Amino acid sequence: MGPKRLVDAVLFDTFGTVVDWRSGISRAVAEFAGDAVDTDEFALAWRSRYQPSMKPIRDGDRDFVDLDVLHRENLDTTAAEFGLPLAGDPSAADHLNRxxxxxxxxxxSVAGLTEVKRDFIVGPLSNGHTALLTNMAKHAGLPWDVIIGSDLTRTYKPDPNAYLRTAEILRLPPERVMLCAAHNLDLDAARDAGLRTAFIPRPTEYGPSQRHDLHATSAWDVIARDITDLASQLREHAS
Structure with a gap:
């Protein structure tokens, strides 16, 4: 009998952990607005509305809507705050939202995921919906085995059901699923739901002034430098 693997599936938080949303959004804002706004500040302000916009859905005060809807609502609010008009070119605003x-x-990310994929099921465990995550994977070359979006789980992290329903769809008990994330609070919620956990730092996710999630704040199952190091540590654990 070969060595026992720690888990069967290694799933990944996506925004910030696998992809660099700040530079991507800042670049898209620059394409839309030129130098009319500080594009980094606009990206950070847009992102700051992310978790608050999901809270009414997690709390049961709003029916589930997908992240494209929430992002567009948050874009409208952020654009108004920065004095950036959107109404003049609706198709360009829609392109910016996407x-x-x-x-x-x-x-x-790509090399690391490819290494993890050799031994484990890999996929996102993200607040993105299935179409968004599929488009992202095609654009960035992410080698997922499976994509389970929030439109399938019908809730948003850190609601426990976001983690548990994903494990259920994979027909795996929670303890056979690992979440890898650059966000300690996400890992807290995953561990509370019974999942294994892995932390990798993304110290520039929010730019040079980032002050949180610079290091692991708990004894997660794995603490790695990046996704490639995570693959190595998981392989060593099974050796």
Whole structure:
């Protein structure tokens, strides 16, 4: 009998962990607005509305809508805050909103995921919906085995059902699924739901002034430098 693997599936938070949303969104804002706004500040402000916009859905105060809807609502609010008009070119504004489908991978992501994929099921465990995550994978070359979007689980992290329903769709008990994330709070919620956990730092996710998630804040099952190092550690664990 060969060595026992720690888990059967290694799933990944996507925005910030696998793809660099800040540079991708900043570039898309620049294409839309030129130098009319500070594109990094606009990207950060747009992203800052991400979790608050999902809270009414997690709390049961709003029916589920997918991330394209929430991103567009948040874009409208952010554009108004920055004095950036959207109404003059609705198709360009729609294209800007879909920039979340076209984000670049971090430099280690594709090679690292390919290594993890040799021994484990790999896929996103993300608040993105299936079409968004599929488009992102095609754009960035992400080698997922499976894509389970929030439109299938019908909820958003850190609701426990986001983790548990994903494991259920894979027909795996929670303890046979690992979440890898660059966000300690995401891992807290995954561990509370019974999943294994792995942390990798993305210290420039929010830019040079980032002050949180610079390091692991708990004894996660694996703490790695990046996804390639995660693959190595998982392989060593099974050797």
């Amino acid at each position: 920039a979340w489908h076209r984000l670049p991978a971090w430099p280690d």
